[in-house]
Amino acid sequence: MITLKGNVHYVGVNDRAKTLFEGLWPLPYGVTYNSYLIADEKVALIDTVDVNFFDLFIEKVREVIGKRPIDYLVINHMEPDHSGSIRLLRQFYPNITLVSNKKALDMVEGFYGVGAQTRAINEGDTLELGHHKLRFHMIPMVHWPETMVSYDLTDHILFSGDAFGSFGALNGTPVDTHMDTTLYWSEMERYYANIVGKYGAPVQKALQKLDGVFIEMICSTHGPVWTGENVAKVVGVYDRLSRYATEEGVVIAYGSMYGNTQQMAEAIAEELSVQGIRKIVLHDVSRVNHSYILADLFRYKGIILGAPTYNASIYPQMEMLMSEIEMRDMKDHYLGYFGSFSWASHAVKRLAAFSEKVKFEVVGTPVEMKQGMKDSVRTACQELAKAMADRLKADR
Numbered sequence: 001m002i003t004l005k006g007n008v009h010y011v012g013v014n015d016r017a018k019t020l021f022e023g024l025w026p027l028p029y030g031v032t033y034n035s036y037l038i039a040d041e042k043v044a045l046i047d048t049v050d051v052n053f054f055d056l057f058i059e060k061v062r063e064v065i066g067k068r069p070i071d072y073l074v075i076n077h078m079e080p081d082h083s084g085s086i087r088l089l090r091q092f093y094p095n096i097t098l099v100s101n102k103k104a105l106d107m108v109e110g111f112y113g114v115g116a117q118t119r120a121i122n123e124g125d126t127l128e129l130g131h132h133k134l135r136f137h138m139i140p141m142v143h144w145p146e147t148m149v150s151y152d153l154t155d156h157i158l159f160s161g162d163a164f165g166s167f168g169a170l171n172g173t174p175v176d177t178h179m180d181t182t183l184y185w186s187e188m189e190r191y192y193a194n195i196v197g198k199y200g201a202p203v204q205k206a207l208q209k210l211d212g213v214f215i216e217m218i219c220s221t222h223g224p225v226w227t228g229e230n231v232a233k234v235v236g237v238y239d240r241l242s243r244y245a246t247e248e249g250v251v252i253a254y255g256s257m258y259g260n261t262q263q264m265a266e267a268i269a270e271e272l273s274v275q276g277i278r279k280i281v282l283h284d285v286s287r288v289n290h291s292y293i294l295a296d297l298f299r300y301k302g303i304i305l306g307a308p309t310y311n312a313s314i315y316p317q318m319e320m321l322m323s324e325i326e327m328r329d330m331k332d333h334y335l336g337y338f339g340s341f342s343w344a345s346h347a348v349k350r351l352a353a354f355s356e357k358v359k360f361e362v363v364g365t366p367v368e369m370k371q372g373m374k375d376s377v378r379t380a381c382q383e384l385a386k387a388m389a390d391r392l393k394a395d396r
């Protein structure tokens, strides 16, 4: 049994088998589905787990409360990684009351056909458990519309749903002070860039709402339980990422089938380095999962994209990356671009259209190459790199 504080327990699970979260994002270190149980005069469960783990989940719940019934299930978020066990839970505990906002309760009905015995709550409403008292705050669009957090007024614990979550299964007990947390900081940035990235403004609103709230412990639905100084650090990471604040450095993301366009990327990288830029990351859009490219794009201010023309369009993996950037509504970047073709160019035109759509400052002159590398193209690539370096250095 894992006790976090008094009668607040961790009943979440590690998923070390899933390879792609949401069918998209790699999980080399796994992921957790965190659930919490407050065994007070009333018993409240906060969120559930992926339905594939129901058996283990119920075992953990019973280890804490034995044959006692669960009075309330508080639902902070309805994505199935957390809500998946609701239908079975109702079968195990027929008298359980589902507590959430109206939007979430409608989704419970829609996803699981579970309706009766619910308690709809609004912003600021509270739920008395005996010693503990939960207060609810809506944080819509972080990253679904029904999302809310539950704050324990007694022990100052924030049950935050996906907010402040990270990828990575737990290496030991869930509390940060009991493990090496190094892994989770980078996995938190990747989680944010992949899952929450589009919703910078709603995250900022949520942070403002929680600003005056004294938090001793963050219990999110993914990754470690954060305590002490880490509480402010975690909030700081989410604040920085949701402001789209970047640091000096350049991500060169390129597509290349036969290496010609890659030579342009290499020439640009070399010149950036010569010009004094130290954080340069080259990503082949076909070989590196976009999950990692997006995480680096959230970190570094410079973006240089390049790809060959393909079937009178642009190389498909670059089309994909452009769409991923667009749908995240990313800001605070400088953009350069380049492309190649053999008989009828299209790639650079497509990148130009992209550059007009996104809210980035375009730097340098786009470079277009016909067939193989030549001196004039190399020089143009160097000029593009220099323009990017100069723009970044002007911000120092």
Ligand SMILES: Cc1cc2nc3c(=O)[nH]c(=O)nc-3n(C[C@H](O)[C@H](O)[C@H](O)COP(=O)(O)O)c2cc1C
Pocket (backbone or CB within 6 Å): 255, 256, 257, 258, 259, 260, 261, 262, 308, 309, 310, 311, 312, 313, 340, 341, 342, 343, 344, 345, 346, 371, 372
């Ligand atoms: C399947 C395929 C489709 C292509 N379609 C076009 C095209 O529509 N127009 C064009 O100018 N070049 C086209 N190309 C040529 C590539 O743009 C050209 O070979 C380029 O040099 C490839 O760059 P890479 O060596 O970086 O892969 C195509 C190449 C392939 C393999």
Ligand SMILES: [Fe+2]
Pocket (backbone or CB within 6 Å): 077, 079, 143, 162
């Ligand atoms: Fe989610």
Ligand SMILES: [Fe+2]
Pocket (backbone or CB within 6 Å): 079, 081, 082, 162, 221, 222
């Ligand atoms: Fe989640």
